[in-house]
Amino acid sequence: MTVSNAVKLPRVPVGEWFDSLVTWCTDNLSWLFDGIGSAIESSVDGLTDALNLLPPLGLTLVLAVVALAISGWKLGLFTILGFLLIDSMELWEPAVDSLALVIVSALVATVLSVPIGIAAARSDLVSRVVRPVLDFMQTMPAFVYLIPAIFFFSIGAVPGVVATVIFAMPPGVRLTELGIRGVDPEMVEAGEAFGTPPNRILTRIQIPLAMPSIMAGINHLIMLSLSMVVIAGMVGAGGLGGEVLEGINRVDVAKGFEGGIAVVVLAIYLDRLTGALSEGPGMLRALFARGKAAAGSSAGS
Template sequence: MSPTLRAAADGNPLPDLHIGDAVADAVDWITDNLEGLLDGISAALTFLVDLISSILLGPPPLVMAVIFTVLALLVRSWTFALFTIVGTLLIISMDMWEPAMETLSLVLVATLIALVIAVPVGILAAQNDTVSAVVRPVLDFMQTMPAFVYLVPVVIFFGIGVAPGVCATIIFALPPGVRLTELGIRQVDRETVEAGEAFGGTSRQILSGIQLPLGLPTIMAGVNQVIMLSLSMAVVAGLVGAGGLGQEVVTSISRIDVALGFEAGLSVVILAIYLDRLTGAIGQPTGRALLTKLTSRRTAAKPAVGAGV
């Protein structure tokens, strides 16, 4: 029976459409025809996460705790450094250091890939109203779709493991990076941009010398949101075998283990606060000054072209 006749028989004047069937057919086509590509993506994502995880877990936990504390002191303040050392020592004492670093590695990989996509798209949307109009409903769809829905197709594409967790995290965390990058560039004073054009600056020079530096606080707010959403989704990704603190939370639920669940949740909170304060500080004048100083030192250390000739 056709959709129209079936709808009429049910007393529904509208056709009985099943959009989900079309989506399922599309997923089946991708898995049947792009298996090699999916395997390559899965291997690359797993390799990156394992690489960063091995780097974070290579030194002793106390050494890494000191490194995180020094970074907090340089970027923000001694109070933030105090919180960092207390928080990291608490994670170590709860025997949650290894899953915490696994979660951090997943978040870093997902955030990096999301920003590589989000920042250029946000710049393009800020410079072209047509692109902005096309991208906006896509971002609305990505943000309003429940997080658990993303886990269904990625498990079909990549199976159980790290790769589906990273892919679902990228999709879930990407929208605020695009939106706030576009907002940061659009809110730059038009007169400042016109002054740069009057001095003969090209579009690329104006973007890199005026719009991006002035819009950096808003862009960094987008980076902050991407990291926070990545962390929240990384925990949910424990349901598909992504490992880390998410796996500990899933295990605590399956065992009804309140102690394990609380310790894993507390570790997530500490990690979230650290990443939030750290990325938030980079967008502030103190953090930007530190980045400028480090960049200038690195530039000064390079020999000038033609030196010694």
């Protein structure tokens, strides 16, 4: 039998079904999307305005102090050099816009993913339901998320944030579940033996012990949010994504490269900062450790 004579299966109109679902949601849930869009837009605009209250040098010093306190002098020095480089390339405003967009997206994704990961860790049924959904979210091309986001929220920063949240959530859920499931069962059994309620076991034993894995998930989540910056620029989110997209459209190598370098600076800063929250040396931790040691030695004497 030749290919032309083979039995042809009927076409399954999956795309049309999804289009109908999007249309129904747009017609019947516009009030919900308007509320979500207003909340996201207000958050991004408010954070952008707050970051712009200080001049570039002032904000750079504030970010450097945060890096010094949490991670150490190396990240503090990198912050000063990196953000001054961004300012010297005249990309300060787009960088601040992207930083605000990434922070809001990462916060929303964290607030959604951590509770889902906890629920999946405590229930095998939830885990079995969530896992294929996460597989779908992770493997779907990021550009596809922009299509329904534009239908629901028009163009601007809001569809960029929504698409970023959907794209960035899976590692937060997976590593939260993995961390809590990886807690030593003997620790949980010891808490149960003392009559500790399940919620207190979760907050006092499981979450603290799983915190390195949870923070790793948040770190991956932030990196994925940054990777969406350029894609979000395609729907009018602006920021560094808009600069890179403009460089691509004009075939301007210099403009595209400078925008990419600015994204890399933001990525390294946020990556090292979130990584140090769980394991970095940090000036604050060093001071607390010295204070504890001094208190212990004085008590001993």
